[in-house]
Amino acid sequence: MATSNPRRAQLSSDISALNMRPLWERVMRLKPGTAAQPVIWRWSEVQPYLMRSAELITTREAERRVLMLENPALKGTTFATTTLYAGLQVILPGEIARTHRHAPNALRFIVEGEGAYTAVEGERVTMRPGDFVTTPNWAWHDHGNLGSEPVVWLDGLDLAFANLFGAHFREEFPQESQPVSRAEGDAGARYGANLLPVDYRPTGRASPVLCYPYSRTREALEQLARNGEPDAAHGFKLRYANPVTGGHPFPTMAVFMQWLPKGFSGRRARSTDGAVFCVVEGRGQAQVGETRIDFAPHDVFVVPSWEYCQLKAEADCVLFSYSDRAAQEALGFWREETTQGA
Numbered sequence: 349m350a351t352s353n354p355r356r357a358q359l360s361s362d363i364s365a366l367n368m369r370p371l372w373e374r375v376m377r378l379k380p381g382t383a384a385q386p387v388i389w390r391w392s393e394v395q396p397y398l399m400r401s402a403e404l405i406t407t408r409e410a411e412r413r414v415l416m417l418e419n420p421a422l423k424g425t426t427f428a429t430t431t432l433y434a435g436l437q438v439i440l441p442g443e444i445a446r447t448h449r450h451a452p453n454a455l456r457f458i459v460e461g462e463g464a465y466t467a468v469e470g471e472r473v474t475m476r477p478g479d480f481v482t483t484p485n486w487a488w489h490d491h492g493n494l495g496s497e498p499v500v501w502l503d504g505l506d507l508a509f510a511n512l513f514g515a516h517f518r519e520e521f522p523q524e525s526q527p528v529s530r531a532e533g534d535a536g537a538r539y540g541a542n543l544l545p546v547d548y549r550p551t552g553r554a555s556p557v558l559c560y561p562y563s564r565t566r567e568a569l570e571q572l573a574r575n576g577e578p579d580a581a582h583g584f585k586l587r588y589a590n591p592v593t594g595g596h597p598f599p600t601m602a603v604f605m606q607w608l609p610k611g612f613s614g615r616r617a618r619s620t621d622g623a624v625f626c627v628v629e630g631r632g633q634a635q636v637g638e639t640r641i642d643f644a645p646h647d648v649f650v651v652p653s654w655e656y657c658q659l660k661a662e663a664d665c666v667l668f669s670y671s672d673r674a675a676q677e678a679l680g681f682w683r684e685e686t687t688q689g690a
């Protein structure tokens with residue numbers, strides 16, 4: 349070993365006082381992949397704790413009542429992958445989660461319950477299970493539950509990017525709920541109907557579509573599954589698009605929904621984007637590296653960067669996922685590899 353030489357060791361120790369280290373002694377990672385490990389949060393285990401948290405703390409006290417999903421290999425970071433945050437948020441009937449805004453972009457994926465809304469820049473968006481709802485960076489947002497049952501959704505945030513760049517700004521709105529200034533469905537009519545306002549110029553980098561409803565996503569996937577053959581690794585997989593650019597809904601996060609027909613047994617594939625999955629429908633398996641993950645509806649699991657993933661479906665499965673692929677593509681780092689044969 350290069351350091352067993354006593355004069356080299358002396359050099360290392362002498363220069364440490366000047367905040368320098370020899371490159372030949374480095375211990376940093378020099379291969380693809382991250383420290384994150386494959387992990388699953390099973391709904392059957394998680395759901396009772398969400399309801400317990402709802403008995404123990406109000407949204408007024410907590411601001412957001414969220415149980416964060418922290419990767420066991422990334423303890424202390426609060427992140428599910430090295431770049432992505434994931435958390436399960438619950439809001440009870442009559443509750444409000446007060447208005448704030450922050451530099452990180454956020455997505456919501458509705459897991460269970462109806463009657464809650466997210467308000468974004470004056471427009472309330474009713475959230476239904478399977479819907480993907482966007483909160484673009486620096487947009488005022490608050491949540492409320494006007495219904496009669498608890499509502500749970502998965503929060504995905506690109507916090508690590510704002511932190512990395514030293515650009516994590518936050519602000520509180522003076523009132524708990526922001527005033528409603530636009531009719532519900534306004535963003536959907538302007539940006540979400542395969543049309544755009546004729547003189548539209550984007551003001552930000554995120555998609556102006558506030559809600560991508562599950563009814564439409566599911567219908568598209570089901571029709572594709574009737575019409576043709578699945579991709580050998582990914583089944584029928586679609587990405588959500590920003591209609592203004594054709595690119596991803598966020599500059600950092602790519603967002604997907606995929607359909608695995610019953611009996612599907614996919615090829616192994618890996619890519620440099622780490623991903624968080626949420627099971628919408630069906631049961632199956634994800635073999636991720638050495639880890640076998642058996643998944644069921646509402647489970648959340650992580651497929652880390654550059655780990656081989658092989659998907660199998662016991663029933664027709666619908667899987668939601670988000671990853672840091674958008675940032676990787678924008679910066680020129682993204683790669684994938686699909687194995688040939690069975």
Ligand code: GTQ
Nearest residue numbers: 412414435437454503505
């Ligand atoms: O709903 O605004 O899980 O600001 C973490 C930070 C949710 C939110 C989280 C947040 C939110």
